[in-house]
Structures are given as structure tokens and as C-alpha cells.
Amino acid sequence: MARNASLALAIGVALIAGYAAFAAKGWQWKAALFPLAIGIPLCCLAVIEVVCSFRDKRSAEEPATHGSALPWAWMGGFLALIVLLGFPIAIAVFVFGYLKLQSKEGWVMSTVYTAVLWAAFYGLFDYLLHLPFPAGWLLEWLGLA
Amino acid sequence: MLEALWEGLLLVLQWKAFGFMLLGIGLGFWVGLLPGLGGATTLALMLPFIYTMQPVEAFAFLLGMHAVVATTGDITSVLFGLPGEATSAATVVDGYAMTKKGEAGRALGAALASSLVGAIVGAVALAAAIPVVRPLVLTFGSPELFMLAIVGLAFIASLSGEGARGMVRGFIAAGLGLLLATVGQDPQAGVARFTFDTLYLWQGLDLVPVLVGIFAIPEIIDLFVRGNSIAGNAPPGKVAKGAWEGVKDTYRHFWLTIRCSLIGTFIGIMPGLGGSVAQWMAYGHAAQSAKTPEERKQFGQGDVRGVLGPGAANNSKEGGSLIPTVAFGVPGSTSMAILLGGFLLLGLVPGPDMLTKHVAVTYSMVWTIVIANVITVAVCFLFLDRLASITEVKGHRLIPVILVLVFIGSYTSNSHYADLLVTLVFGGVGYLMVKADWPRAPFVLGLVLGKIAENYLYISVARYEAAWLTRPVVVVLIVVALAVVIYPFFQMRRGARG
Amino acid sequence: MKRRQLLVAAIGLAAAPMVMAQSFAGKTVTIIVGYKPGGGYDATARMLARHLPKHIPGRPTVIVQNMPGANSVIAANHVYNVAKPDGLTIGTFNRNLPIAQLTGVDGVKYDITKFAWIGSAANESTILAIRADLPYKNFEELRKAKETVVIGSTGPGANTHDFPLLLKDLVGVNLKIVSGYSSSADIMLAVERKEVDGRAGSFTSLRPFIERGVVRPIVRARSTEPGIDKLPVDESFAPNPRAKAIMALRSAPELVARPYVMPPKTPAEIVKAMREAFARTIDDPELVAEGKKSKIDLEYTPGDQAQKILADVMNQPKDLVAEFAKYIKFGE
Numbered sequence: 001m002a003r004n005a006s007l008a009l010a011i012g013v014a015l016i017a018g019y020a021a022f023a024a025k026g027w028q029w030k031a032a033l034f035p036l037a038i039g040i041p042l043c044c045l046a047v048i049e050v051v052c053s054f055r056d057k058r059s060a061e062e063p064a065t066h067g068s069a070l071p072w073a074w075m076g077g078f079l080a081l082i083v084l085l086g087f088p089i090a091i092a093v094f095v096f097g098y099l100k101l102q103s104k105e106g107w108v109m110s111t112v113y114t115a116v117l118w119a120a121f122y123g124l125f126d127y128l129l130h131l132p133f134p135a136g137w138l139l140e141w142l143g144l145a
Numbered sequence: 146m147l148e149a150l151w152e153g154l155l156l157v158l159q160w161k162a163f164g165f166m167l168l169g170i171g172l173g174f175w176v177g178l179l180p181g182l183g184g185a186t187t188l189a190l191m192l193p194f195i196y197t198m199q200p201v202e203a204f205a206f207l208l209g210m211h212a213v214v215a216t217t218g219d220i221t222s223v224l225f226g227l228p229g230e231a232t233s234a235a236t237v238v239d240g241y242a243m244t245k246k247g248e249a250g251r252a253l254g255a256a257l258a259s260s261l262v263g264a265i266v267g268a269v270a271l272a273a274a275i276p277v278v279r280p281l282v283l284t285f286g287s288p289e290l291f292m293l294a295i296v297g298l299a300f301i302a303s304l305s306g307e308g309a310r311g312m313v314r315g316f317i318a319a320g321l322g323l324l325l326a327t328v329g330q331d332p333q334a335g336v337a338r339f340t341f342d343t344l345y346l347w348q349g350l351d352l353v354p355v356l357v358g359i360f361a362i363p364e365i366i367d368l369f370v371r372g373n374s375i376a377g378n379a380p381p382g383k384v385a386k387g388a389w390e391g392v393k394d395t396y397r398h399f400w401l402t403i404r405c406s407l408i409g410t411f412i413g414i415m416p417g418l419g420g421s422v423a424q425w426m427a428y429g430h431a432a433q434s435a436k437t438p439e440e441r442k443q444f445g446q447g448d449v450r451g452v453l454g455p456g457a458a459n460n461s462k463e464g465g466s467l468i469p470t471v472a473f474g475v476p477g478s479t480s481m482a483i484l485l486g487g488f489l490l491l492g493l494v495p496g497p498d499m500l501t502k503h504v505a506v507t508y509s510m511v512w513t514i515v516i517a518n519v520i521t522v523a524v525c526f527l528f529l530d531r532l533a534s535i536t537e538v539k540g541h542r543l544i545p546v547i548l549v550l551v552f553i554g555s556y557t558s559n560s561h562y563a564d565l566l567v568t569l570v571f572g573g574v575g576y577l578m579v580k581a582d583w584p585r586a587p588f589v590l591g592l593v594l595g596k597i598a599e600n601y602l603y604i605s606v607a608r609y610e611a612a613w614l615t616r617p618v619v620v621v622l623i624v625v626a627l628a629v630v631i632y633p634f635f636q637m638r639r640g641a642r643g
Numbered sequence: 644m645k646r647r648q649l650l651v652a653a654i655g656l657a658a659a660p661m662v663m664a665q666s667f668a669g670k671t672v673t674i675i676v677g678y679k680p681g682g683g684y685d686a687t688a689r690m691l692a693r694h695l696p697k698h699i700p701g702r703p704t705v706i707v708q709n710m711p712g713a714n715s716v717i718a719a720n721h722v723y724n725v726a727k728p729d730g731l732t733i734g735t736f737n738r739n740l741p742i743a744q745l746t747g748v749d750g751v752k753y754d755i756t757k758f759a760w761i762g763s764a765a766n767e768s769t770i771l772a773i774r775a776d777l778p779y780k781n782f783e784e785l786r787k788a789k790e791t792v793v794i795g796s797t798g799p800g801a802n803t804h805d806f807p808l809l810l811k812d813l814v815g816v817n818l819k820i821v822s823g824y825s826s827s828a829d830i831m832l833a834v835e836r837k838e839v840d841g842r843a844g845s846f847t848s849l850r851p852f853i854e855r856g857v858v859r860p861i862v863r864a865r866s867t868e869p870g871i872d873k874l875p876v877d878e879s880f881a882p883n884p885r886a887k888a889i890m891a892l893r894s895a896p897e898l899v900a901r902p903y904v905m906p907p908k909t910p911a912e913i914v915k916a917m918r919e920a921f922a923r924t925i926d927d928p929e930l931v932a933e934g935k936k937s938k939i940d941l942e943y944t945p946g947d948q949a950q951k952i953l954a955d956v957m958n959q960p961k962d963l964v965a966e967f968a969k970y971i972k973f974g975e
Contacts, residue, residue: 102544
């Protein structure tokens, strides 16, 4: 896993640095200097790392990292909820959903926990600080916003 | 000077001023603790309330609040691996690692104690430097500031993993950070660099969403997969007891803590370097104090020195950064800018007057920093065991709160949904880096210093052409930078020999 | 007959304020600022937010929200396209946004003339100031200078950069512009260090330094304030009408220095009510006193006037705009 992750990162960086140097060539020299001066050596270093990573022996199988797709799903889902429903509702839905489905808590615990957390969030960030929390695309689309 | 010092103290100890300071501390406690409650937004909200106060009362309030943020910001860093403030990110690296080993109490104790030391050192430096501060700051022009940025970047070498391979990875990470720092409109030609036609990227990548993503998200995933509590399988009861151990650690590594405090103060005094640099340089310096490669490897796994360094530096920086704000009207950060607004509101014009006519008010600020931190640290120690025992709660029960804090913390800088996406993307990058054993600190350093280095380089060349390289302070800093880069190789040699 | 008419009229008159007062009572008016907290636009907005409720019928709550990004283009886009025209959203943003629209900047999704204009809360006067210990005491001497005078700036798009740039390129003053400073306060520090010889900027921000004797004002743009009205205007040194037009175009937004708008298609009565509220607030003695302390000088320019000034800006001939765009880029 370490080897694969290193490989993935190194390839990613090489691509990014290569693209950056390429894009910078077309700019005025003042804007292009730094990206070029950094991008080109960076690309070289990254390629070196790619080569070295390839030649790394695959170490004995490390503890399986299966199940690490699930947290990403939860986090991505939370983001989607925020965009679709707006922060306040998304927080309530996510927290409750997570406690029930993932953490498998009881109804009372989930409800009270969600209520307290939501009240704290609302009281502080919305009521006191007036931070802007737009309504959420789904609600706007449905005309409920 | 002594009379002014005494006068300043008396000003703070008046009932009303003291009361307002306590109020400020109460607020600052939560501001630092909770990501998303940035020092800047809340300071802006507090400004209207200071109208009816006398200058000293108002400062006791504002500063009491501000001085404490750097202290409590370390708490979330240590407990959850989630930086409460951008300036508390470096504390995550070893602080959270210690927590995972079940040493949350010790890490918190160390973070708080070193914060107190840092605050005091910063305040003392502010007080002592007042006579010489103007010539000092005026000596550091753009060439010198560029070299300081280079010295900061030189710490990459110390922050990288061990061995040649580790160095390569460290430099790649730093290079990536530097490259990403160029995103946005450049101040020389006005070219929109790497913005891919989006408005969002015009002003570049915001630091907070990136930091929150790259540090907190991999830990959340790890916690999720493990399924148990943050403290893992530590024996119950051990977690909370370590607080005194943490304090003793500060004493054991006293000189390191002092040196890191001085680094923080110095960086704070330099206007234009930004608030996030000091902690990483201090961390790099702390890593250099390891005497053998095995010891060096411990950094990142939970070495208490990795907590002491940044913990001290991010507090001492506060005292330091008051200097350019007070003496020159040049705020070193957004929260300083708001503080400056408060100054003007109260009729105090920053400049030489603050160091001569109104020097007692300046000294009262010094005292406020010291007293506020003493009170906060004392109070935190009372609750420390309860705080630390959070880490024994089942992970899945904490994850919703942490994730909510992560997303809010990332959103509130700009109120832009794209920041949330940035957090997740860099969460992915951070996750890969952790799995691949790539160091993340150099990346942050590159991101933070990139713009500063570029701008000051252009200014230096435009103004002085090649002559800036021969300025005395620049030469000194070149030597320092070289020393900082070479030191880890020297360390490795020494370890190999012994 | 007469009495009944009088009665009806009396009831109508009594009811009218109630009808007006209905519009905002119990509501929250949000001022969206296109910058982070701490800057001039934010400070002005917060000061207004504190005193507006007294003067808006119904005494609503007025709050400030920050929506930074893309030099406030994001905020402007939001107020133009997303916010509802119900009088509960006000926007304030970069005064140079008309220039962004004029020079065809990518991402501009607003038409500055189509906002429901409340007006401008202040005027800005841009001046160029150079270090007091330099031998040039006025513009004529500066013009004849043999040595290059170094001017520090933050970057294209800011008046620290654009004002001296036009003096250099159009009038031929021997200036060198060094960009990249993070803020105008940093430039002042560089002036004190003798790293640069001067800076351009708003009179308000330079005044403390002028009073302290650090710098001396040399030339100003068209918009003026007491204290600098004796200074020569940059346009008067323009070598030809085109150059003069370019300078005038650059400084036009300064007359609408703190723009306050509402979304397009906001009903006329609401716009009128807001304009009156702003005018009264800016004259409010408490606000004036606060402004004196924090050195924020507010002056109301009514919305229709602001709209006209900006409509003129947008109506410039294409070739002038093309020439203008060679010098002035939209940035800060």
C-alpha cells in the first residue's frame, strides 16, 4: 500500500508540475518565472520518485485497508447534503443518519445528540455570528427556499 | 521604562479593565477551540461593543480574547487532530500522535505549558524591544524578508523524512506547496495563473480548507477504520493523568522551548511573513534537536518536543506581531488588522506615539497577554482530565462532531462551497501522503511561503538589482539558511558514526 | 361633505407611515460585503449597519455578511443573480467593478448599471505622496527629476499601482513602480525604510503619514476633499485628450467609492426608502462622531447620480476602452 500510494502521488505531482511548466511558458516572464523555476525541478524529482517507487519491492501485505471507501462515502455524502439541502438541514440529517446507521446508537441517544449539536451550531454560527448559509440547491429548485 | 511598565500593569488591574479582560478570555477560549470561529470574524463582531469602553478596557477585552486563541487552538489539534486555528496546525503532527498512543493528557499539558512560556517570552520581548523596535524593523527590508522566507524554506530539509529518499520526498512535497502557492492573480503582471477560468481560484488557494483537509481528514478515516476510540487501546486512566508529565516535559526541554519562543517572537515581529510560518520553523528546529536518527524518526510518532516547539511559537508570535501593528500600523494578519481598526476607533494612532507618549497603553497590552494566558492555562488545567478523556470515547460517536467542525471550519473562511471540495481533495492528498510515508509539513511550508518569497524577490530585484545580495543582514541570513539545510545531514552522519 | 373628505384624508395620512413601516418591521436586512473582515469596505458596512436600523421604517435588524473572493466579483454576481429583490439584501463591493465589466473580465456576471442603486457612502480621493525628505516639493519639480523615483504598489488593479502608472506612461514622469507589497501599510513601512520613495493611495489612508511629516502629497486625481484641493490634478498634465480621457476613466469609480446596491428589479418604493434611510444615516450625528474617531468619512451620493456616473463609464467608445485596457487591468 505504501508503495502504491507513493507511486500514485509521485505520478500525480509529475503530471501537475509538467502541466504547470507547460502552461507557464506562454505567460510574460514575470508571471512565468516562479512556476517554471519550481515546476521543472519538481517534475524531475517526481519522476525520480516514480522510478524508485517502481523498483521498491512490494512489502508483505499490510493490514487491509478495505473499508476505507466507506468513510469517503460518508464525507462525500455530507458534502452533497450540504449543497443540496443547505448547512442547517444537512447537519441534522447527517449527524442523525451517521449515529443510527454507522455507529448504531439507539433512538434516544441519536436524537438527543443531534438536537444538542444542531442547537449549538445554529445558536453560534447562525444566530450569533450571522454567517451566510445558503438554502441548498434542491430546496431552491423545489421552490421551498 | 520601569515606571511605564508599572503604570501599564496598574492600568490592567483596574476593576473594569480586568473584568473586560476576563470576558475577552471567556470568548477567546471558544474562538480558539472551535474551528470555524476564526479570530478575525469574531474580533470584527466585537468591535462595536468596545465603543463605550476606555482604551485600556477595550484592549484588555480585545487582547484578552486574541491572546488566548493561540493557546486553546492547540487543544483541538491535540485531541482531534483538527487544527482549531491555522496557527495550530503544526501541533497536530506530534500532538495527535501522542493522543493516539493514549498520552492525550501529557500532550495537552505540554501544549498548554509551552503556550504559557511562549506567551510570556513574547510579551517580555515586546516589552524589552520597545526602545529598539523601530530601528530593528526598519533594518529588515524586502531583501531581508526574502531571505527569511528562504530560511523558513530551508527547514524543509529538517522536516523531511530520513535518508536520501526521505529528502527527495520532502522536497517534492515542498515543491508542490510552492507551486500551488502560485495559483491566483500574480501581482506583477496581473496574469491569472492556474485559475482554470474559475472566480474561486482568482485569489489563490485559501490556507484553512487545505490545512483542515490535509491533516484532519486522514485521521478521521483512520479513526473510522479502526473503530475504537482515539486513544486506541491505552490502559484506562492513563490518558488523563499525564498532564503534569507534560508540564515536566516543558521543564526538561526548557531551553528548546525558549528558543522556539524566540523564533516565534522574531517571526511575529517581521511584518509580512504571515502568521502560519513560525510554528513550522519552530517544529523544524525542535526536530533538529534530536541527537540520533532513531530519535529523529520519533518526530511525527509522538515526540513531546514536537508539541513544545509549535505550542510555544504560536503564542510568542502573538506578542511579536503586536509590534509592527502598534509601532508601524502594519498588521501582520487579519486579526491584527481588526485590532488596528480598534486602535483607530479609540483614537490611538499607531506609530512612534505608541512607543513614547502612549507607551503605558502598549505596556498594558503586554501585561494583558501575560495575565490572560496565565488565567487560561490555569483554568484549562482544571478541566484537562475531562478534556483528555474525550479521547476514550468510541470513535464513531465522535466522528459526526468532528466532521461537522471540519466542514464548518473550512466553510467559514470564505463562505464558499468550493472550500469544502478543496478540503476533501486535500484530504485525499493527505491520506495518500500518510499511507506513502511522505512528510506533510514541507508541503504546508511551501504553500505558506511561496507567495511571500516570490513577491519579495521581485521587489528586491526591481529595487536593488543585484546589489541586494551583498547587504550585511542578507549575507548573515544566507549563512543561516545554509546551516539549517546542512544540519540534518550533519545529524545523520553523527548518528551513523555513533 | 368636507368633513368626511377631511376624515378620509386624515385616516389616509395616518395610515401611510404604517404602510411604509410594514415593509421592514421584524425583518433582517443583510449587507453583503465582497471582502473579508478588517478592510475599509467591511468597516464602512459595519458602521452603517450599526446606525441604519434607526432610520429604516420598521427598525429592522441589519447584519453584515462577508462573501470574499475574486476581488468581490463573487459577491457582485451573487447580489445580481441569486439574491431576491425583496429589499432584504444589500451589496457593497469593489468600486472598480465597473472597470472589470468594461474591460471584459472573464467571470463578470453582472451589469453594473442594472443594479438597484442605493448610492455611494463615500468619495475617495487618490493622491500620490512622496517622502518628505526628497527634494521635489511639487509636481513640476517631480516631473523634471533626473533620478528615478521608486513607487511601491500592491499590484495591478489597485490605485497604488494604476494612478502612478498613468503618470509614468502618459505624462512621462520618471517613476519606477515596484509591485508585490502585501498591503498599503507594508508600502508605508518600505517608505520609512527608504526602500521606496512614495506611494499612491487614498487620501484617507495617507493622511496620518502626511500629518506626521513622513510623506508629502504631490498630485491628485479628479475627486477632491478638503486638505488636498490645492493640489494639481493629474488630468491637467495630460499631453492629449485621449490621455486625459484615460485618466478620467480610471478615476471615475472614485466618485462612487463605497457602492451600495440592491438586486436588479427591486421595487421602486423599497429603493426609495433605502436611499432615504442611507441619506439620513450618513447625516446621523452619532455616526458622524463615530466616523471622526475611526477616521471613516462618509458622504452620501444618491443612487441615481451614482448610476449616471457609471453609465457614462460604460458608454465610452470602444477604441478608448481598448487603449485604456492596455494600461489598466482589473485586480484589487
